[in-house]
Amino acid sequence: MSILVNKDTKLVVQGITGRDGSFHTLKMKAYGTNVVSGVSPGKGGQNLEGIPIFNTVEEAVNLTHANTSVIFVPAPLAADAIMEAAEAGIKLVICISEGVPTLDMVKVTSYLNKKGVKLIGANCPGLITPDEAMIGILPVNIFKKGNVGLMSRSGTLTYLMVSLLTSNGLGQSTCVGIGGDPVAGLYYQELLQMFEDDPETEAIVLIGEIGGDAEERAAEYIKNHITKPVVAFIAGQTAPQGKRMGHAGAIITSGSGTAEEKIAAFEAVGVPVARLPVDLPVILKKLMKLD
Amino acid sequence: MSILVNKDTKLVVQGITGRDGSFHTLKMKAYGTNVVSGVSPGKGGQNLEGIPIFNTVEEAVNLTHANTSVIFVPAPLAADAIMEAAEAGIKLVICISEGVPTLDMVKVTSYLNKKGVKLIGANCPGLITPDEAMIGILPVNIFKKGNVGLMSRSGTLTYLMVSLLTSNGLGQSTCVGIGGDPVAGLYYQELLQMFEDDPETEAIVLIGEIGGDAEERAAEYIKNHITKPVVAFIAGQTAPQGKRMGHAGAIITSGSGTAEEKIAAFEAVGVPVARLPVDLPVILKKLMKLD
């Protein structure tokens, strides 16, 4: 099982001829991800180590039956690339590009809703179902197949957390980087439900950070819908107000969106929040009764 | 039964304080249509012979439970009025206004599809289920309750046809003026299916005219989906090419959209086409085996 990606994933890479696109395409393929094609306007007919390249996603879908797309194009072109994938019949789009304008994402959201297409990102490191498929830029060596589902607004913080999980013997069902932008695709609520429904997932790790109130909403959702154990971590307890902490979405505005509020919201519904990264696997093991 | 409107219709009139709006509101009410409210921005709190007037459709729906709206506002404001009705929860909108820009209707169509709202018109005389409800500007005295369903792109031509039906003893289940614009709401196909599904309707009259290929498509649809007898009439056999014959949609472009093509299409699928208005009831009676 696992969620979103697995052995049935047929991936097309949009922006496959770019520096990052080609580099990570080969990494994904090396991990065993079924990369069926790439898109790069004007480079149709070429190939990247045997992966055929097309001018449009439509051709890639028609000729290689891609069902999932990952996007490495520059941010100003990302919204168009996402919509192109959706229009071509792709059902899951992962957008790695960082710096996509927020109004582009608002427009994209409305379009994807009409088309019934799922999006992860933008500005995310991608997702992985260990031993089945990695889509994005994740360092695969830290992951291990197992029963913990993980979702995170951050990249490297996720890697740290995953390596702590793995070194503590806690493998992962699927790990999803949901991205650090204010308006993004699949978020806590949808992913919590997917992990809840996934028989392979036994516990859930939620890594949040300052900005917005998605964590507060997630807490509310967990209270009402999630029966599996959840442990959270919130980054940005020392972040000042009004400053964008790297991620476009990580900003405390008018005293709202603080780590304190988020931690309190989780604890109010019985979700433990690790104060230090190293504490997280310990709490999780206790909840999973693995001690 | 009948289709679209009946005794359960609760009508709100948008543009109720205008000259046409107020005149026809009283006519509709006099016929027995359940006119529950009107809308005229800035006139909220007033009333028209006891019909309460509101500033917004939202208020009219909330306070008078209107489920159907008829629009008498000037053409430049019609698209906005239709969308206001849809957004407020109205499920059937009839737009009488003539001269609505085509691109406004394209925009409206996309919005109504999202909201699941039905539209009749614009540029139409409305519709009637005799003895139950009349919505629009139809001269009620010519109609008579019965079993013929009628749809037409024209106004006065419809009146002529209906009076011929009535004087020949052929009453009507519902008569729908679908309007003379190139892009309009419910059209032949949807209405044919509704009449097909309506137990009260025994035969169908389709009145078309030059321009577009909706009649050709209707013929195809009848062939595949309609079991009840259908008789057609097509206006504009003498219309020249390239001239807009009153209705914005009634124009033969580059030799396409002619009456001949439409008549041929109907006859090819066994739908008789009356050459003279007086012939129509005669053909219909024969098909309905009423001779």
Add this chain to the structure above:
Amino acid sequence: MKIHEYQARQLFRQYAIPVPDDVLCYTAGEVEKAARDFNRMVVVKAQVLVGGRGKAGGVKLAKTVDEAVIAANKILGMDIKGFKVEKVLVADAVEINKEFYVGLTIDRNTKSVLFMASTEGGVEIEEVAKENPAAILKIPIDTDLGMTDFQARKIAFKLFSDINLVKQAVEIFKKLYKLFIENDASLVEINPLVITDKNRVMAIDGKMTFDDNALFRQIDIEALNEPDEDEKKEIAAKDKGLTYIRLDGNIGCMVNGAGLAMATMDVIKYFGGNPANFLDIGGSSSPQKVVDAMNLLMSDKHVKVIMINIFGGITRCDDVARGLVTALDQMKVTIPIVIRLSGTNAEEGLRIISDYNLPTVNSLSEAAQEAIRLCNLVN
């Protein structure tokens, strides 16, 4: 509303769609100067609001100034399908490697904007549609989003393979869509869209029609209107609330409602007559409208009989009768009138006109037959 090629080219330029340079000329003298200024091969093109100029000899290449003047002299004053050529466009004749067709229109059935493209450029698209419909690519454009880059690219890749041409085409398609939407067009065509010998993608000829219903918000477009004599009469009628179209027959029609007006003409034709016009006096007709309509009919010297067909609904037959009586009293009406009134207040209407000894008829068919009989008597 249609506009001329030279106006379409102006709009293309306004939207930064590349078009070869051109000069509009009304005389051979102006053409000579223009050709001299170009100092290279030009094309002289008749500016008339009708298709098929090329076949009619209205478009000529000219390698020299003399050839341009000869062409101008041939084309200016020429009659193309009933349209007299009063001006020509002298345009830079770029070297063309390949021709395409692209256009935007509104699809009545899907109720959306449709982008059309074809590798068979330079001929009328209707002919392509009839002979080889598969050669026309049709892509609906979601007006919520507009023409996206990816859609423009998708179309461009179907026409071109060179990415340099694709990129030029993408820009042109997006601008063309913008032109279409921002000006409430009902049709815009670039035909042909070409690749020049210098690998530039350019619009060589354009055809545009605009939505009459939207002219109230398109003042600049309305200003481009150049109505011919018939159209001027139609516009004057419109100002009085009448929809009028002149035809070739001799039975003047006055009807309320467009559909009924068409059906009335059809019935006349069915019985062997010839309608002189389409005339819809509209919904809530005041007596004055009837007077105006009578004046309009009487101004057409081809009209031998007038046939009035009113189905009273919103329109009240007595109003029409009153208008008719006023008209008959005001003007010298020497030709016969057949009138059929039915519906709202028909009886009162008939009573009002009873003093005027007009033939009474009981049905539309009878009215048409009577009109034809009277018309034949006059001839």
Add this chain to the structure above:
Amino acid sequence: MKIHEYQARQLFRQYAIPVPDDVLCYTAGEVEKAARDFNRMVVVKAQVLVGGRGKAGGVKLAKTVDEAVIAANKILGMDIKGFKVEKVLVADAVEINKEFYVGLTIDRNTKSVLFMASTEGGVEIEEVAKENPAAILKIPIDTDLGMTDFQARKIAFKLFSDINLVKQAVEIFKKLYKLFIENDASLVEINPLVITDKNRVMAIDGKMTFDDNALFRQIDIEALNEPDEDEKKEIAAKDKGLTYIRLDGNIGCMVNGAGLAMATMDVIKYFGGNPANFLDIGGSSSPQKVVDAMNLLMSDKHVKVIMINIFGGITRCDDVARGLVTALDQMKVTIPIVIRLSGTNAEEGLRIISDYNLPTVNSLSEAAQEAIRLCNLVN
């Protein structure tokens, strides 16, 4: 990116949203001239990029020129929440009958544009949100359609009952939405929106924030940026691919990734230390970036210890180590460095820096504790 009130008022004018006249002044002399020219009551308003000016005494009414000069002298040079007032706006003080709040923002949860309105104008909307959330009307705007007339009217009728005011408000709301969309704003507020004594609806004060991610296509907006000293440093860092925010502590941080950078700061704080900055050296870090980052950290004289925390993924630890070695060789680094490398090529990285005698640590917690210990030694 934030802009000043005077810039927001300029944008309002550009979109034909009515705003009282004003003049931007840098000196009391300029204020005197402006007040004299107005020749009526004015308001003198501090221009600083922070809320709560009014409470801090940064906004003063002046009935006479003398009063205006007195106000200017008080306000210019004033410190408001750490921001020095360098300019004031002298604005026509219109008579206000009633105040409202309207604003547009992007709702992260519904992923749509949200229109907000309240009859409680003139105070910070966050306070209204906390004390009386029901007083704020929130209406999502479908960006496919834009702000329609009916939506603007619906909101306007909730604020006003007079149709004359409603009509003015409808125009303002539609223009405000246009301003929001066309300039990639993340927040635009009119607060207060007022009814004047002459029954005009006007914007008196405006607050705007723009999407940094969209500045590449908003050249005019980017030109409005007036960064303070800290922000200039942040921008300079950005140009080198570094995300830097100065804080009040003394442990300089260098981390790869925003989330990890925040978590690193949190861990330092957890163990009782104070981070001097947020510094994300980004994904594919080249050695040069590390050199730049070291220079940036060394330029802050508050920094007593440097703590480097790298989790190698895309970033390779050996690259970071190489950069660090280059930096240590180039510049005189006199303060202690704690470095934690893990993930991709961590061992090679540690080998590269092994000659430099840096403290070795095994975990993030240990690194933070070591940094704090070294920091305390220095103090």
